[in-house]
Amino acid sequence: MLQYFFRRILHGIPVLLTVATLTFIIMHLVPGGPFDTEKKLPPEIVANIEAKYHLDRPLFVQYLLYMKQVVQGDLGPSYKYLGRDVSDILKETFPVSLVLGLFALLVVLGVGIPSGVFSAYWQNSALDRSLVFLATLGISIPSFVLGTLLIWSLSHQLHLFPPALWESPRHAILPALALGLPFAGYIARLTRATVLDVLSSDYIRTARAKGLGEGAVLFKHALKNSIYPIVSVVGPLTAGLVTGSFVIEFIFSIPGMGRFFITAVTNRDYPLIMGVTLVYALLIVLANIVVDMMYAWLDPRVKL
Amino acid sequence: MSRWSWQSRLSGSFLILVALAAVFAPWVAPYSFETQNTFNALALPDPHHWMGTDRLGRDLFSRVIYGARVSLSVGVFTTLFAMWIGTVYGAVSGYVGGRVDNVMMRIVDVVFALPDLLMIILITVLLGRGAWGIFLALTLVSWVTVARLVRGEVLRIKEYTYVEAARALGASHRRILLREIAPNLLGLLIVTLSFRIPVAILAESTLSFIGLGISPPFSSWGTLANDGWKAIKFYPHLIFFPSLAIFLTILSFNFLGEGLRDRLDPKGG
Numbered sequence: 353m354l355q356y357f358f359r360r361i362l363h364g365i366p367v368l369l370t371v372a373t374l375t376f377i378i379m380h381l382v383p384g385g386p387f388d389t390e391k392k393l394p395p396e397i398v399a400n401i402e403a404k405y406h407l408d409r410p411l412f413v414q415y416l417l418y419m420k421q422v423v424q425g426d427l428g429p430s431y432k433y434l435g436r437d438v439s440d441i442l443k444e445t446f447p448v449s450l451v452l453g454l455f456a457l458l459v460v461l462g463v464g465i466p467s468g469v470f471s472a473y474w475q476n477s478a479l480d481r482s483l484v485f486l487a488t489l490g491i492s493i494p495s496f497v498l499g500t501l502l503i504w505s506l507s508h509q510l511h512l513f514p515p516a517l518w519e520s521p522r523h524a525i526l527p528a529l530a531l532g533l534p535f536a537g538y539i540a541r542l543t544r545a546t547v548l549d550v551l552s553s554d555y556i557r558t559a560r561a562k563g564l565g566e567g568a569v570l571f572k573h574a575l576k577n578s579i580y581p582i583v584s585v586v587g588p589l590t591a592g593l594v595t596g597s598f599v600i601e602f603i604f605s606i607p608g609m610g611r612f613f614i615t616a617v618t619n620r621d622y623p624l625i626m627g628v629t630l631v632y633a634l635l636i637v638l639a640n641i642v643v644d645m646m647y648a649w650l651d652p653r654v655k656l
Numbered sequence: 657m658s659r660w661s662w663q664s665r666l667s668g669s670f671l672i673l674v675a676l677a678a679v680f681a682p683w684v685a686p687y688s689f690e691t692q693n694t695f696n697a698l699a700l701p702d703p704h705h706w707m708g709t710d711r712l713g714r715d716l717f718s719r720v721i722y723g724a725r726v727s728l729s730v731g732v733f734t735t736l737f738a739m740w741i742g743t744v745y746g747a748v749s750g751y752v753g754g755r756v757d758n759v760m761m762r763i764v765d766v767v768f769a770l771p772d773l774l775m776i777i778l779i780t781v782l783l784g785r786g787a788w789g790i791f792l793a794l795t796l797v798s799w800v801t802v803a804r805l806v807r808g809e810v811l812r813i814k815e816y817t818y819v820e821a822a823r824a825l826g827a828s829h830r831r832i833l834l835r836e837i838a839p840n841l842l843g844l845l846i847v848t849l850s851f852r853i854p855v856a857i858l859a860e861s862t863l864s865f866i867g868l869g870i871s872p873p874f875s876s877w878g879t880l881a882n883d884g885w886k887a888i889k890f891y892p893h894l895i896f897f898p899s900l901a902i903f904l905t906i907l908s909f910n911f912l913g914e915g916l917r918d919r920l921d922p923k924g925g
Contacts, residue, residue: 367769374770378778488914492907494858496865496881497899500888508889595773602866603885613774614866617781625778632771640769 357645364637371633376415379625428623438627441612446631448518449608453593455524459532460539460589465582468543473570475548483540490537495596499530499603516605527604531597535589542585546578580651587643591636664915667908674905678724685718690873698891707897710883716894719880720901726876730787731857734794735849742802743845750810751833764800772797776859777868790869794856805848806841813840843920850913854906861902877902
């Protein structure tokens, strides 16, 4: 198990390296630099600033310098938020995005799995058909459309929830719904398909034949085997929630990593762009590893 | 072979309608997309302006129709291009097999692990926020899904006895790939096309919505929604109609995809 974990971490390194390199190249190809201002600065000052951040060195040298720094655990100073390190900004904004992501995950699984199970159990009933229809609606609605709809209806019209900011648990409800519900549609459909598949297998027929109650058949026998495919998509799902969250953070003015990423890109704040991208990539790599290990732990048939 | 469901029929008709409106926009739209009339700004929907007017008095209905041009073409052409790359790549990888396959799939794995929306944002900003930037950025992250699918299919198909027969008859690799294997991929590709287009439309509109995508004077539905977002509290119609257009289009492609899958790719259910 431990050996597997370390092997997967090793496999993750080229991914992170590619992300870092690609981002670095793309970022520096973008026209405009971080210190372009409306007013023209005297050339000496520009030269000084560029020297300070090694921007006067060849790109390849800048890359090596940066990578050396990162390996030592230092993400460098932000160019725009003067006097602040990227790690400080991340320390403040990452927990916000993480909490939002976890709330959304709760919505995804809490809505998606039960509705998939009900759908499958009462296959072709009116309930099933409406749940399947709702799931397709969910998949098709962009989270920014759902988000604005929720803000307009529940916040502006009915005043039930605050329309923006991040201060109390009540502030988290609408963003988590907007982020999570579209993905819940996917999970509902996946759960339905898996449970249907499992319910038609021989061992379920045996369980029923020996006179087991329907509750026990469904919850003790069927669900146990249906959970694996769902677990296996939680990895990509986490990735989707994480990268999807910046739209939600934009709409709800949530001070998370995603919103900082958007401003960082428009400001050409190189170290901040790199920092946020690397944290996202690391999170996705780790989520996939954790999910695969959980899979093996849950399902004794899977060997790592 | 199952019959088309009413959802698929309705979706297909809706998409044809939207596509026609987009192509013939100058004839269909009641007004030009840029004519301003500041005396009639921010009007609510009425018989003259079916979707109301924006803060410069431009007719929203006409702008949504012109927006369909941008949104649909970005969605359709990106997907076609990404599918072309992905199909060739996946087919070669699966057909050749062995070490080449291994290396090619490793590359796919790495691209797959990129945080795609972040990459799209970076590339779009790099290429200057036009349709081209979005086109290339979306292609870059979406061809890998197709490559994986096609590779899996080719791996399966190339073991069929009829392919073996072709090989035994001395057919060239090129002929086997193009004449024997490719026709068998067609169903999968059509279904995939229908499911990938809405993904591209979604990505483009999301990007434009947060102000990093298509920029004025050209407007996609996402750009229009972004315009309306600023006035959501008092003029919700400005964001409602573009959002509705995005939602209905994505929904229709998904329903159509399901209908196509039932008919063309019974295994994929």
